[in-house]
Amino acid sequence: MNAPVTRRNAVLGIAVAATSLAAPSILRAQSAGRVVVVGGGFGGAACARALARADAKLQVTLIEPNQTYISCPFSNEVIAGLREIEAQQFGYDKLAAGGIGIVTQAATGIDTQTRRVTTGDGTTFGYDRLVLSPGIDFHFEALPGYDAASETMPHAWKAGAQTLLLRRQLEAMADGGTIAIAIPANPSRCPPAPYERASLIAHYLKSRKPRSKVLILDAKDAFSQQRLFEKAWKELYGDMIERVALSQGGRVTSVDPTTRTIVTEFGNYTPDVANVIPPQRAGRIAAIAGAADATGWCPIDPVTFESKLVPNVHVVGDACLGGGIPKSASAASAQGRACAGAIVNLLAGRAPDAPRLTGVCYNVVAPGYGFSLSGNYEPRGDIFAEVEGGATSPVDAPRELRAREAAEAERWFETITADTFG
Structure with missing residues (x-):
């Protein structure tokens, strides 16, 4: 074992x-x-x-x-005003000093x-x-209308200018407004990250614009660490976050950037802020x-x-x-x-x-409140398969554990960025 x-x-x-x-x-x-x-x-x-x-x-x-790499992990905190974009930026000087030729x-x-x-x-x-x-x-072809929508309906799925644009749109939104987050089907980058984003945006709204709402339009019925997220939402944010799953008509089929309209299989939405993450x-x-x-x-x-x-x-x-x-x-x-x-x-x-690979995913849903999922993976035939030995945060863990895992997430980020970029 x-x-x-x-x-x-x-x-x-x-x-x-x-x-x-x-x-x-x-x-x-x-x-x-x-x-x-x-x-x-x-x-x-x-x-x-x-x-x-x-x-x-x-x-x-x-x-x-790019001369500077901007990290996607922890960029949701930038959107929510908990972190500045400079904390996400890393250069390649240490790699060059280690004998690697850097071509910009x-x-x-x-x-x-x-x-x-x-x-x-x-x-x-x-x-x-x-x-x-x-x-x-x-994959713009899979979402009609979005090729012209990134400046009005930012994805913020590549950290940098889009991250700051979405943050500015949230800051400009009036109290009582709605931000819609459109989440694509898998495979996609960091599948739990949109739900972390919804959580941290709700944290920002709760403290700054408490009459506002977060609407999740989801192309999936189930998602990674769902029970942990939903428990945190209920505990921290009450009914501030609403999720429309795939079977409820949550899959986005097209967008209209001129009117900021999101079209789903069962209805249209025109939120005050639209964060559309394309396939x-x-x-x-x-x-x-x-x-x-x-x-x-x-x-x-x-x-x-x-x-x-x-x-x-x-x-x-x-x-x-x-x-x-x-x-x-x-x-x-x-x-x-x-x-x-x-x-x-x-x-x-x-x-x-x-190879035998170990991966860990942290989600921070509010300052001092985090949870994690880790797994071991090895080749099985033509793919990597998860093997016995992973771990996930218990759903009914005390807040002390949530606080420790939020702190561990910070240490993980410091470790992986130092080990990668020096």
Whole structure:
């Protein structure tokens, strides 16, 4: 039987779990080669850093268009006025100091035959192994009207300008107004995060605009940690939050940005503030590389993270079809490190070890009130499957435990960002 994931293990998070993945073979590796990593989020940056640490002879290049990464975890607190956007920003100086070449350009083309990546300024980079960690893009075709709606009905699902736009709209909303949050079906980035957002917005409204409401329009009937969220909503916010599930007509079918109207299967809504999160797919460069299939996501070999569609290309993070492992920062970080171990072994002519990944997801629904879900994952056939040993917060836990888990969430964020970006 596998040992359970304890609260302390969850706080340490992926930094500990991923370090143990194939560690002996990584430390002995000394194989020269060129690895290009596209995407500097939790998956890509963690992979690049692990590669550089594993083998000083490797030429590791990280291609990322932004000089500063803005973290999605904890960005809901920025929307609710509990945190400033600066606390979400991380640079790549420490990665550069560790021997990683940082290219501040967008990857615009990939030739998998000649193994070259082209950037927006026309420069090309050859590789022996390529890692794609492009995160998500939005599937606008699946939500008619939204391609012109992001400035009036912000998604805030990529942290940054949209996060601040939604915050400003909340601040400008009159007391007694309604904010609607439209949630897409899975697969999507961090499935519990929209419900955390609804909670923290309700916290903001309760203290600033107590006659206001939060309306959730949901394309799902059930969601992760639902009982914990619903108990917290009842305890903290009374009837301030209303959720319309899929079977009640909650799935959004189109939007009209000119009137801020949200169209569902059973009716229309025109809230004062509309936070519409569109359906998602892998970041565009994955399709350019030929690594995305008809689902819009990237099938991989779960042992090596190598694409099943194109050779010598690996995919980590939100973009990949990971089976049971969620699309989250902790999962992306673990995948990046495990992928680095596999690449080092492949370049050295060794068979990679099967990884065992640990992921943890924290949700903070009010200051001092949090809960978590953790799991262990390993390859089973063509996907990652959850194996025995995960842990979730008990529904009837005392408030003291909720306060401890909120504090643990803060420590987890400090740990994963330091381990990823230095």
